Amino acid sequence: MAKRVVLAYSGGLDTSVIVRWLADKGYEVITYTADVGQGEELSEIPEKAKASGAVEAIVEDVREEFARDYCLPTLRALALYEGKYPLSASLSRPLISKKLVEIAGKEGADYVAHGSTGKGNDQVRFEVSVWALNPDIEVLAPVREWEFRAREEQVEYAKRHGIPVKVTKEKPYSIDRNLWGVSIECGPLEDPWAEPPDDAFQITVAPERAPDEPEYVEIGFGKGVPVSLNGEKFSELHRLIEKLNEIGGKHGAGRIDMVENRLVGIKSREIYEAPGATILYEAYRELLSLVTDRFTHHRFMEFVPHTYAKLAYEGLWFSPLRNALDALTEKIGELVTGEVRIKLYKGSVTVVGRNSPNSLYVEDLATYSEKDVFDHTAGKHFTEVWGLPLKIYGRIRGRE
Numbered sequence: 001m002a003k004r005v006v007l008a009y010s011g012g013l014d015t016s017v018i019v020r021w022l023a024d025k026g027y028e029v030i031t032y033t034a035d036v037g038q039g040e041e042l043s044e045i046p047e048k049a050k051a052s053g054a055v056e057a058i059v060e061d062v063r064e065e066f067a068r069d070y071c072l073p074t075l076r077a078l079a080l081y082e083g084k085y086p087l088s089a090s091l092s093r094p095l096i097s098k099k100l101v102e103i104a105g106k107e108g109a110d111y112v113a114h115g116s117t118g119k120g121n122d123q124v125r126f127e128v129s130v131w132a133l134n135p136d137i138e139v140l141a142p143v144r145e146w147e148f149r150a151r152e153e154q155v156e157y158a159k160r161h162g163i164p165v166k167v168t169k170e171k172p173y174s175i176d177r178n179l180w181g182v183s184i185e186c187g188p189l190e191d192p193w194a195e196p197p198d199d200a201f202q203i204t205v206a207p208e209r210a211p212d213e214p215e216y217v218e219i220g221f222g223k224g225v226p227v228s229l230n231g232e233k234f235s236e237l238h239r240l241i242e243k244l245n246e247i248g249g250k251h252g253a254g255r256i257d258m259v260e261n262r263l264v265g266i267k268s269r270e271i272y273e274a275p276g277a278t279i280l281y282e283a284y285r286e287l288l289s290l291v292t293d294r295f296t297h298h299r300f301m302e303f304v305p306h307t308y309a310k311l312a313y314e315g316l317w318f319s320p321l322r323n324a325l326d327a328l329t330e331k332i333g334e335l336v337t338g339e340v341r342i343k344l345y346k347g348s349v350t351v352v353g354r355n356s357p358n359s360l361y362v363e364d365l366a367t368y369s370e371k372d373v374f375d376h377t378a379g380k381h382f383t384e385v386w387g388l389p390l391k392i393y394g395r396i397r398g399r400e
């Protein structure tokens with residue numbers, strides 16, 4: 001029986017060449033393409049996959065699953081890699097890996113394959129995710145071992161084998177896009193001193209060309225889940241994110257420019273656009289801080305965002321720790337109900353109002369007006385006890 005492989009297929013040149021290359025090596029290739037909100041027309045994918053040599057081509061809309069099971073838990077953890085990157089590309093890999101493993105099981109394939117290179121993070125995410133779900137599957141990564149050095153060699157190979165290649169002028173960028181954001185690297189971005197050229201950006205306008213009038217958005221949350229936008233209910237989370245990307249993108253919101261530490265030890269310059277995610281992070285962070293006591297809030301923020309971001313970035317999505325953290329953020333998320341009003345203006349995303357039935361803000365305690373009920377004499381004793389460690393230090397050491 002022929003060896004069968006399920007390939008994560010984007011429809012681009014690399015993965016199309018991989019189909020043929022694997023077929024030449026004697027594999028029966030089944031392609032899998034997920035719609036994770038990359039904003040591309042996928043209806044021609046099956047035809048293209050088959051023209052490249054696939055025996056079967058599967059295309060699936062997984063936007064809601066991606067939003068619910070990958071973006072939402074990451075939002076609830078307020079996870080940002082190195083404090084900046086909302087992990088868009090990192091999140092789609094475990095989902096795609098899960099699908100590859102499921103299809104391999106159904107189709108009796110012992111192999112899965114991906115088109116990632118040997119110097120990126122995605123190879124790690126694909127492979128570790130696949131093994132966590134089925135350690136007996138073998139993962140093939142043709143780009144790491146094939147003979148093609150330059151793109152021209154791939155184009156030549158593709159033409160020789162009748163693989164349809166688009167003869168558009170090649171963009172200098174490598175772009176990965178989904179619902180949660182766009183990542184852009186390569187070309188002029190490889191100089192970390194150079195400002196990103198305007199044509200690098202895919203879904204946001206330059207802040208200086210954004211409307212001169214601010215726009216307000218009101219996001220409603222129910223038990224840790226974004227459920228409405230400007231009063232309109234959204235039962236599908238991916239639709240709400242798409243809408244926020246559109247509104248935020250118009251105002252130049254959510255652009256991120258960073259040099260990040262890749263898993264393989266390299267630093268790389270990357271541009272991200274994540275208008276929807278950025279707005280949701282601002283809103284969620286604000287509500288979470290309104291409804292949690294200080295102890296919970298501080299410990300949460302010290303521990304969860306950083307730990308979660310590293311798990312997602314470093315390919316450890318299907319780890320017991322990530323599962324356990326999801327239980328934690330879901331539990332605390334039960335308090336996160338209410339609305340946040342956000343002002344979008346020339347690239348900035350500013351919280352200007354918040355409101356929750358679970359709010360711990362007590363105006364009678366906070367106020368400086370005559371309504372004040374706080375016992376000021378308590379402040380004297382509190383300050384004495386609070387300051388005692390440094391008072392003692394000052395007494396013993398301060399005289400030296």
Ligand code: ARG
Binds near residue numbers: 088122184
């Ligand atoms: N550096 C990001 C990550 O590892 C994005 C990589 C996605 N690829 C791209 N072509 N920009 O998550």
